[in-house]
Amino acid sequence: xxxxxIKIKAFPAEEFKDNDSLxxxxxELNAEGTNVIIGKLDEMIxxxxxxxxxxxxxxxxxxxxxxxxxxxxxxxxxxxGMEVTRNSPRQADVMIVAGTIVNKxxxxxxxxxxxxxxxxxxxxxxxxxxxxxxFTNSYCVINGVDKLIPVDVYVPGCPPRPESLxxxxxxxxxxxxxxxxxxxxxxxxPYRPETLINPKTGEPIDMEVCLEPTPDTxxx
Amino acid sequence: xxxxxxxxxxxxxxxxxxxxxxxxxxxxxxxxxxxMKALHDNEELPFDYLISLIGMDWGDKLGVIYLLSPSxxxxxxxxxxxxxxxxxxxxxxSVTDLYETAHLNEREVYAMFGIRFINxxxxxxxxxxxxxxxxxxxxxYDTDPARNPVTVISSEVRDDVxxxxxxxxxxxxxxxxxxxxxxxxIINIGPQHPSTHGVMHFRTALNGELIKKIDVRSGYIHRGIxxxxxxxxxxxxxxxxxxxxxxxxxxxRHAVCMCVEKAVGIEVPPRAQYIRTIMDELNRISSHLxxxxxxxNDLGATTAFIYGMxxxxxxxxxxxxxxxxxxIINQDVIGGVMFDIYPDFQKDVKAFIPYMRKRLKxxxxxxxxxxxxLRRMVDVGYMSRxxxxxxxxxxxxxRGSGWSCDVRLHKPYALYEQVEFTEVIRTEGDSYARYxxxxxxxxxxxxxxEQLIDNIPEGEIQGKVRPIIRIPEGRYFQSVExxxxxxxxxxxxxxxxxxxxxxxxxxxxxAVSVMPLISEGEFxxxxxxxxxxxxxxxxxxxx
Ligand code: SF4
Numbered sequence: 001x002x003x004x005x006i007k008i009k010a011f012p013a014e015e016f017k018d019n020d021s022l023x024x025x026x027x028e029l030n031a032e033g034t035n036v037i038i039g040k041l042d043e044m045i046x047x048x049x050x051x052x053x054x055x056x057x058x059x060x061x062x063x064x065x066x067x068x069x070x071x072x073x074x075x076x077x078x079x080x081g082m083e084v085t086r087n088s089p090r091q092a093d094v095m096i097v098a099g100t101i102v103n104k105x106x107x108x109x110x111x112x113x114x115x116x117x118x119x120x121x122x123x124x125x126x127x128x129x130x131x132x133x134x135f136t137n138s139y140c141v142i143n144g145v146d147k148l149i150p151v152d153v154y155v156p157g158c159p160p161r162p163e164s165l166x167x168x169x170x171x172x173x174x175x176x177x178x179x180x181x182x183x184x185x186x187x188x189x190p191y192r193p194e195t196l197i198n199p200k201t202g203e204p205i206d207m208e209v210c211l212e213p214t215p216d217t218x219x220x
Numbered sequence: 221x222x223x224x225x226x227x228x229x230x231x232x233x234x235x236x237x238x239x240x241x242x243x244x245x246x247x248x249x250x251x252x253x254x255x256m257k258a259l260h261d262n263e264e265l266p267f268d269y270l271i272s273l274i275g276m277d278w279g280d281k282l283g284v285i286y287l288l289s290p291s292x293x294x295x296x297x298x299x300x301x302x303x304x305x306x307x308x309x310x311x312x313x314s315v316t317d318l319y320e321t322a323h324l325n326e327r328e329v330y331a332m333f334g335i336r337f338i339n340x341x342x343x344x345x346x347x348x349x350x351x352x353x354x355x356x357x358x359x360x361y362d363t364d365p366a367r368n369p370v371t372v373i374s375s376e377v378r379d380d381v382x383x384x385x386x387x388x389x390x391x392x393x394x395x396x397x398x399x400x401x402x403x404x405x406i407i408n409i410g411p412q413h414p415s416t417h418g419v420m421h422f423r424t425a426l427n428g429e430l431i432k433k434i435d436v437r438s439g440y441i442h443r444g445i446x447x448x449x450x451x452x453x454x455x456x457x458x459x460x461x462x463x464x465x466x467x468x469x470x471x472x473r474h475a476v477c478m479c480v481e482k483a484v485g486i487e488v489p490p491r492a493q494y495i496r497t498i499m500d501e502l503n504r505i506s507s508h509l510x511x512x513x514x515x516x517n518d519l520g521a522t523t524a525f526i527y528g529m530x531x532x533x534x535x536x537x538x539x540x541x542x543x544x545x546x547x548i549i550n551q552d553v554i555g556g557v558m559f560d561i562y563p564d565f566q567k568d569v570k571a572f573i574p575y576m577r578k579r580l581k582x583x584x585x586x587x588x589x590x591x592x593x594l595r596r597m598v599d600v601g602y603m604s605r606x607x608x609x610x611x612x613x614x615x616x617x618x619r620g621s622g623w624s625c626d627v628r629l630h631k632p633y634a635l636y637e638q639v640e641f642t643e644v645i646r647t648e649g650d651s652y653a654r655y656x657x658x659x660x661x662x663x664x665x666x667x668x669x670e671q672l673i674d675n676i677p678e679g680e681i682q683g684k685v686r687p688i689i690r691i692p693e694g695r696y697f698q699s700v701e702x703x704x705x706x707x708x709x710x711x712x713x714x715x716x717x718x719x720x721x722x723x724x725x726x727x728x729x730x731a732v733s734v735m736p737l738i739s740e741g742e743f744x745x746x747x748x749x750x751x752x753x754x755x756x757x758x759x760x761x762x763x
Binding site for chain 2: 058059060061062064065066068069072073074087099100102103104105106107108109110111112134135137138139140141142147148158159161196197198
C-alpha cells in the first residue's frame with residue numbers, strides 16, 4: 001500500500017512533513033502480502049476506528065492544560081471524532097501522555113496502560129513525555145515515557161500548541177488506517193525497558209512477564 | 221519592632237537578632253518552640269501566619285528557616301532560623317501545634333533533608349516515598365540513578381505512621397500509629413483522576429456517603445525543581461518557575477525576576493513595569509477563568525466549562541500575539557520584559573474588556589444563580605478565618621473566609637501602588653464565596669488593566685543587566701499574588717551565579733492541606749466540588 005492512498009479529510013498526504021516513516025511502517029507490515037478481501041474489510045474497519053479514537057488524557061501537568069484547550073470549543077477536538085475523552089482506561093483507544101512522568105508515577109502509568117484494551121495507541125505529548133524535557137537532569141524524572149510503554153506518535157513542544165497536537169493525532173489516524181485489524185497485526189515500536197529494576201529483587205524487570213495477561217477470573 | 225525584639229529576648233535568651241532584608245532571629249533548637257509560641261500567642265502583634273518553612277543544608281549544619289507574619293499586618297515579616305549540627309540523626313522541634321500549615325511542610329523537609337521533627341504527630345516523608353534512598357536537597361546527595369531505580373512495580377501504600385514525641389520528663393519516645401482505623405472503609409481518589417486538578421492522591425475514609433478522614437499523598441509530579449535550580453543560573457531558573465503553577469506562569473516568573481532585581485539592584489524601566497503589570501492581570505484573568513471552568517465542570521456543568529475556556533482563548537490570543545506563547549509565555553526576564561507589545565495590543569485589550577464584562581454577566585445569570593449550583597456550593601466546605609490563617613490559605617480562597625491577604629495591596633510591587641482596586645473579601649467561607657471571589661477578581665483585574673492600558677510610557681523595555689548575574693551573599697524574599705494566593709520566592713546566595721538554595725512557597729500546598737478539614741463530614745460527591753473551589757494546581761505543590 002502506498003502512504004498516499006491513506007486519506008485524511010482536507011489534509012492531503014503531501015502536506016504531511018513525514019511520509020517516509022509511515023511508508024516504511026506500512027511496507028514492513030505488508031511484507032508478506034495481503035489478501036484482497038481481508039484488506040478491504042480492514043480498510044473499512046480502520047476507517048471507522050480512525051475516526052472515533054477515544055482518548056484517555058493522562059495529564060500530569062502543564063501539557064494537560066493545552067490538551068484541555070484543544071478539547072474545548074475554540075480548537076474542538078470533536079472535529080476528529082476524539083471528543084469522547086474517557087476517564088477509564090478500559091474504554092479508551094489512545095492514551096495521551098501529557099506532562100512529566102516521575103519515578104513515583106511510573107508504576108501507575110504502566111498500570112493504566114496495561115488496563116487499556118487492544119488495539120491501543122500512545123501519543124507522547126510534550127518535551128517531558130518525550131525525553132524528560134526541562135527536567136532531564138532531575139533525580140526523579142523519567143527521561144521519556146518510551147522507557148515504560150511503547151509510543152506511537154511524539155508531539156514535540158513545551159507545551160505543544162493544540163495545532164501540533166492535532167497534527168500528531170492526524171498522523172496517528174493515518175497509522176491506525178494502515179493497521180491490519182482483522183489479522184491482529186501491528187508493529188509496536190520497540191521501547192527501552194532495559195533500565196527498569198524490580199525494587200524487591202534488584203533484578204531487571206522482564207517486560208514479557210509484566211505484559212502477561214492477567215488470569216481470567218470471570219465467573220462462567 | 222521594639223516590642224517584637226522584647227518578646228524575642230524574653231522567650232529566647234540565646235537569640236541572635238540581626239537586621240537583614242528582614243528582621244532575622246537565630247535560636248538554638250531548644251529555644252525554638254518557646255520563641256515561636258511567644259511570637260504566636262502575644263497579644264500585641266501575634267505572628268500567626270507561617271508564610272514559609274524552608275529546610276536548609278549549610279554543610280556543617282542542617283536547619284530550618286521560618287518566615288512569619290502577623291495576619292493583620294502582612295508588611296511585618298520576621299525570619300526565624302534554627303539549626304542542628306547532628307547530620308546523622310537531625311532532630312528539631314515541631315511547630316505543628318501552633319501552625320497547621322507546618323504539618324505538610326515539616327514532612328517535606330524530612331523527605332528532602334532527613335530532619336525529623338519532635339512532636340509532629342505524623343513523620344512520614346511527603347512528596348517522596350519512604351523507600352526513597354537519600355535526601356535529595358542535601359548538598360552531599362548522591363544522584364546516581366542506580367540508588368533509586370525506576371520501576372513499574374507498584375509499591376504498597378503503608379498505613380503506619382512513625383513519630384517521635386517528647387514525654388513530660390523530656391525523654392524522646394519513638395512510636396507508630398495508624399492513619400486509619402482498622403475497619404475504616406477507604407477509597408482512593410486519584411492519583412490519575414480527572415477532577416483532582418492534577419495528580420493528587422486522596423485516601424478517603426468514608427462513613428456511608430460522608431467523608432470521615434482524608435490522607436493526602438502527593439509527589440506524583442515531584443520533579444525536583446528546587447534541586448535543579450541550584451545548578452542553574454538565574455535567567456535559566458525562570459523557565460522552571462513557569463512550570464510550577466503554569467496557570468499563573470507569568471506571575472511566578474515575575475516573583476523571581478523581582479527577587480533577583482532587588483538583590484542586584486537592577487532598575488526596571490517604567491514601560492516594562494506597565495507591560496508586566498498588565499500581563500500579570502491578564503494572566504490572573506486566564507487563571508481564574510480556568511478555575512471557574514473546571515470548578516463548574518466538577519459540579520457537572522459542562523457548558524460552563526466550555527464557556528470559560530472560550531473566554532480564556534481571547535486572553536491567550538493576546539499572549540500569543542505578544543510573545544508567541546499561550547500558556548507559558550516567557551515574557552518577564554530579569555531587568556524587564558522579553559518582548560515589546562505589538563502595535564494593536566492596546567486595541568485588542570480594550571476590545572477584550574467590555575467583552576469579558578458581558579460574559580461575566582452571562583455567567584452570573586446562567587450559573588451563579590442556578591439552584592443546583594447553589595445547593596452544591598452554598599454552605600459546603602466551610603473554612604473559618606482562623607483556619608485560613610493557620611493553614612496559610614491565601615488568594616481568593618483565603619479572602620472568601622474574610623482574611624484580607626492580598627499581596628498586591630499589603631506588599632505592593634510593580635505598579636500596584638498606583639492603581640486603584642478593591643480587595644474582594646467575603647466572610648461566608650464556603651465554596652460559593654470562593655467561587656464568587658474569583659469572578660469578582662476578574663472584574664477588578666479588568667479595572668486595573670483599564671487604568672494602565674492608555675498610559676503605557678514610551679521607552680526601553682529592558683534595564684541594564686550584566687551578562688552573568690551574581691547575587692551578593694544574603695537571603696532574599698519576594699512575594700507576589702498569583703491566581704492561587706501568595707507565592708514567595710526565597711533565595712539564599714553565596715555570591716555565585718547559582719543560588720545556594722532556592723525555595724518556592726506554594727499557595728496550592730496550603731489549599732490542599734486544609735482539604736481534610738473542610739471536607740470532613742461533607743458528601744463524597746461534594747469533595748470534588750470543594751476541591752474545585754479551592755483551585756489548587758498539583759505541580760505547584762510537588763515542585
Ligand atoms: S513539556 Fe513543558 S509544558 Fe509540557 S509538561 Fe513538560 S514542562 Fe510542562
